[in-house]
Amino acid sequence: MAANRKLPFGYEMRSGAIVICAAEADTVRWIYRQYIAGDSYERLTRELQAKPIPYLSGKPWNKNMVARILADKRYMGTEKFPQVIAPELYREARGTVPSRAPVRKKSENAEAIQTLAVCGVCGAIVCRDPNQHGKERWYCPCCKGISTKATDRRLGQGTANLLKLLLRSPGRVVQEPELDRAEAGSVIEQETAFRELLNTPGFDEKLARQMVFDLAAARFAVLSGQHYETMRIRYLLEQSTADTEIPVLLRQIASAVLIHPDGSVSLKLKNGQVIHEE
DSSP: SSOOSSSTTTTEEEEEEEEEHHHHHHHHHHHHHHHHHTTOOHHHHHHHHHOOOOTTOOOOOOOHHHHEEEEEEEGOOOOSSSSOSHHHHHHHTTTTTTTTOOOOOOOOOHHHHHHHHHEETTTTTEEEEEEEETTEEEETTOOOOOOOOOOOHHHHHHHHHHHHHHHEEEEEOOOOOOHHHHHHHHHHHHOOOHHHTTSTTOOOOHHHHHHHHHHHHHHHTTOOOHHHHHHHHHHHHHHHTSSSHHHHHHHEEEEEEEEEESEEEEEEEETTTTEEEO
């Protein structure tokens, strides 16, 4: 792909004639279908950035590029430009088809889940179709591994149940600290020296007090990020109540909402631990 586009995305020049670029044309059709299904410019841009086909070589996709494609009438076919999409598809994307079904709006909970939603099978970002046969549906565009059971209501209920479980039992949040061997060995040596001092008749209390401070500092220094997150998450859960809003708590403690083929969910906490539905 050249650094500057002289032709619309989806076309290329061959032997002096404008012809369809197959890979790019497929992307154009995908953009129209996803936009009609309810994806925003922002959502489309994010997904396009993960695809291997750029709009311009060396530059990431942005919302202006998406908007330009959705507004270009030449994709319907002209004297110079072969048809890439049907006129009906273009008109529907432009919002001129009266029969277009209304887009189902996302709840605040669904919005929070979508921000973190990934496929429990392949780890790809999960998409939400707001009007699939009259109801919304969440699906994986990569492995297609999520069933029609994944709806706003199902995912919202599953996520709420997991958060309630953690609120009732913050002790479920666990993570073994991953200590550097050298640093861990140093802590053990300091602990041994402290015990030996305490077992010495008439030991120096001032020295013992300093060793306590030094030992506490050494232990703190070797705490891993995961261990810190574990303590932070437990604290947040202990301070929260059943009335705490789901989106707020979810963003505070979770790094991902894993959606599985049967529509069930798991939470990946910010300490790396995964909590499954029971």
